[in-house]
Amino acid sequence: MSYNLLKIMIILALISPVYAARDGGGVEPAPNGIELPENYRDWSVVSSSHRIDNHTLRVIVGNEIAVKAARTGQTNPWPNGAILGKLVWKEAAQQHWPKAIAPGKFVHAEFMIKDSQAYENNGTGWQWARWVGTEQKPYGNDADFSKECISCHTPVKSRDWVFTSPAQLP
Amino acid sequence: MSYNLLKIMIILALISPVYAARDGGGVEPAPNGIELPENYRDWSVVSSSHRIDNHTLRVIVGNEIAVKAARTGQTNPWPNGAILGKLVWKEAAQQHWPKAIAPGKFVHAEFMIKDSQAYENNGTGWQWARWVGTEQKPYGNDADFSKECISCHTPVKSRDWVFTSPAQLP
Numbered sequence: 123m124s125y126n127l128l129k130i131m132i133i134l135a136l137i138s139p140v141y142a143a144r145d146g147g148g149v150e151p152a153p154n155g156i157e158l159p160e161n162y163r164d165w166s167v168v169s170s171s172h173r174i175d176n177h178t179l180r181v182i183v184g185n186e187i188a189v190k191a192a193r194t195g196q197t198n199p200w201p202n203g204a205i206l207g208k209l210v211w212k213e214a215a216q217q218h219w220p221k222a223i224a225p226g227k228f229v230h231a232e233f234m235i236k237d238s239q240a241y242e243n244n245g246t247g248w249q250w251a252r253w254v255g256t257e258q259k260p261y262g263n264d265a266d267f268s269k270e271c272i273s274c275h276t277p278v279k280s281r282d283w284v285f286t287s288p289a290q291l292p
Numbered sequence: 293m294s295y296n297l298l299k300i301m302i303i304l305a306l307i308s309p310v311y312a313a314r315d316g317g318g319v320e321p322a323p324n325g326i327e328l329p330e331n332y333r334d335w336s337v338v339s340s341s342h343r344i345d346n347h348t349l350r351v352i353v354g355n356e357i358a359v360k361a362a363r364t365g366q367t368n369p370w371p372n373g374a375i376l377g378k379l380v381w382k383e384a385a386q387q388h389w390p391k392a393i394a395p396g397k398f399v400h401a402e403f404m405i406k407d408s409q410a411y412e413n414n415g416t417g418w419q420w421a422r423w424v425g426t427e428q429k430p431y432g433n434d435a436d437f438s439k440e441c442i443s444c445h446t447p448v449k450s451r452d453w454v455f456t457s458p459a460q461l462p
Contacts, residue, residue, distance in 0.1 A: 163461055166335070167353060169395055170395055171392045173392045175391035180340075183337060211459055222345070223341060223343075223344065225460065227460065228462065231462075258462050286394075287394070289395035289398070291379060292401075
């Protein structure tokens with residue numbers, strides 16, 4: 123083995139504990155063909171929210187393209203290749219701080235994937251996907267399920283279909 | 293330039309946009325000597341909370357050691373080298389979804405750093421630090437400021453001084 127190859131392997135080993143690809147085995151793609159993004163659990167924070175209508179806490183994360191766009195204000199439109207993920211939990215009492223609400227049961231992870239050419243046909247330039255529960259069951263009965271996503275996101279069409287504003291973070 | 297060196301540079305370039313060290317210039321260490329952790333903005337999500345007593349939204353993130361520990365249940369005690377970060381914002385209305393609360397003004401980023409030997413003297417095995425506002429002003433007038441942190445965390449002494457329970461995430 124060459125010394126340089128060894129160096130590459132050391133670099134890969136150093137970044138692998140957290141950034142390694144998940145096994146992904148067993149998680150079915152969404153009915154529109156979208157695959158669960160690899161390593162979404164390792165993505166960086168874009169924002170957060172607490173929906174008081176359906177009692178859920180959310181953390182919005184992004185892949186590298188999305189996070190870079192969020193931090194540099196390139197969010198209308200978001201760049202091709204950006205993926206935003208929403209990690210959603212039912213709200214629960216923070217056991218040790220009574221005046222706080224914390225994540226309870228995991229509800230779902232959902233994603234918006236930007237590709238203005240590949241997803242031009244649905245009129246948005248985005249594709250949507252969601253995996254429900256810890257069993258990560260793909261949401262939707264057929265490929266048309268994303269019409270529901272688009273309908274809900276139509277009020278923010280002028281914001282490139284995205285509700286989230288990146289949180290201020292120095 | 294050798295081909296292998298080129299490969300290393302390509303790998304570094306690929307991981308650099310998000311994982312690059314922050315410039316760090318200008319951010320003063322905490323009065324107890326703790327430096328602002330590099331790249332904390334890029335860390336992965338451990339949990340989230342909404343404190344209704346002081347009207348703040350929080351995302352709890354961790355360095356690689358902490359995230360690995362969180363995912364494998366090694367949290368009592370947390371391993372040496374683990375750093376937990378709390379990103380804190382004032383709550384605000386989600387402009388485009390009236391029934392949601394979203395991050396408003398950035399309040400502070402605060403950290404707990406585990407080293408059972410280095411920080412054995414304060415009786416916890418942890419050290420604390422906080423940087424306030426987007427100006428990232430170190431919190432505390434002198435090195436004793438962490439007594440305030442420890443006092444507040446004493447109710448969770450039996451949980452290795454940590455309030456946060458890692459959120460369920462498949």
